[in-house]
Amino acid sequence: MSAGTIGIIGLGGLFALLAVRMPVAIVLILVGLFGIAALNGWPAAYATLASETFVIASFYELSVIPLFVLMGNFATASGMSRDLYAAAYAWIGHWRGGLASATIVGCSGFAALSGSSVASAVTMGRVALPEMQRYRYDPRLATGAVAAGGTLGILIPPSTGFVIYAVLTEQSIGRLFLAGVLPGILLTGLFVATIYLLTRIRPALGPAGPVTALRARLTALVKAGPMVGIVLLTIGGIYGGVFTAVEAAGVGAFVAMLVAVARRALSWPVLSTVLLQSTQTTAMSFLILIGAHIFSPFLALSHIPTTLGEALLGLEVGRYGALLIILAAYIVLGTFLEGFAILVLTMPIVFPLVVGLGFDPIWFGVVLVIVLEMGLISPPVGVNVFVVKGIAEGVPMKDIFAGIVPFWLAMIVCLALLVAFPEIALVLPNTMFD
């Protein structure tokens, strides 16, 4: 049997096992192990299994994952996300559609504390959805804003998506984090503009909230101070070359922990939940990465990535034509596969191709993460949509998806801007101190 045939059998097995709900990480290990054994023998397969596991689990740069996850969970436990929404609400809640815009801004700020889109949608949804119901917002706009705003979690640093991408493609985590900042702000602005346009055309969608007095506005701003401080400390610290990404994560987690202690938010049940959720996310991320590092040598040995790459180049659609095909494929994958899974499954194939086409690897990481965000809110398996559905039980699924459409279009605009002006992503990483 040729290497290519074994590779194709392996990919078939991979999809079959995914279809019967085997955890993605275990599928990757299983297929990678048997695949390497078939191509290079069992001693090679066993060696890869044990050594890759040890290497990934002891990979120093990867400690950003548990540290930033812990930071986000402490921040949530201490009520920082609520403060953030309250501040945004105080300042822009009286605009037309202002509560929805405040939700987006709140999500964007929460995203700067948390690397998870699901966590962003859950946290902001619980705070913002009841409020928007109270002011008789159209449920489509309300749920759409939470689902779309939540996706900012993996674009605005810290982002688990970027860490995974960085490790899979050997890019710098710090540079990727910085590359996500301006596109994250841009997308936040585009979401707010979307809400403005929608409510301008149909004011009934999102009535204006009450005006907040200046004093109350300032109080709200002060309360959001610790959160702003943590963001400036971590992201600013990375940009200024004061901290490495790992150090920024450690310092951020420490400060978030202090704030939680100072606010007396850490009862034993809360603390144990914070610790268990943090280690759970950590274990999940690492096992997937371990799986990816056992699966991808197999894929490389089968020569499938090079074959596919040559096929794509053979289409002669030009650089941007090829990019368009790749991104379209990701949008389709994103509708039914989980973001992590997509990254680990496709990077060994797609990354060499994209770099071969002459695109900047950091820039592509940002574009890819936005495309994965689109997958989080598109049918049939938009994870964030299920999360929002879990909070807003009365709203039918089709209304949530309808509410998402305008935000989805805003993401397309953001992608187009990034392709036209790659500097949006690259200016910060290119000017950082390191």
Next chain:
Amino acid sequence: MADSASKGGADGPADHRPRAIVWFDRLVRGLALLAGVVLVLLVLLTVADVVMRYAFNAPIFGAQDMSQLALIVVVFLSMAHCGRKGGHVAVDLFVQALGRRAAARIDAAVSLAGAGVLFTLAWRSVVSGGRASLFGSASNLLVIPFEPFYYVIAFGAALYGLVLVGQAVAALAPGGGR
């Protein structure tokens, strides 16, 4: 991108399961909490290193060595608990169409195959641990031997394997499955 927000422990008020299973669950949860404590220590170590470097121009010798090895402990002591809580990402799309009994059987088979993978990982990590001690593999600066950490990986993987065996049994039990 996918962390479930399940709360609380496995030990509810009215627990009628066999004692061995209750204790096993407590062990799995306790180890994950221990992993959480090690994670907090990792935070303190990182902060102390930064402070020492900037304030006293004297970074902690071998801080990276300690972080690296602590990471193994955090990851593998919480592996089984993550599996117990269904925290490992799976693709939920196709099996829904099947009947309950068929789905339960498939679940059981998938869990057992997964257990096989994790027991293999445990076994190979024990073998590699032995080799690491033979070759004297150790961390860069502090020369901490790697051998025991291979056994931490083996232990965590085996424990997750046992969780999967338990899930297979539960799926096949009367009234089990989804």
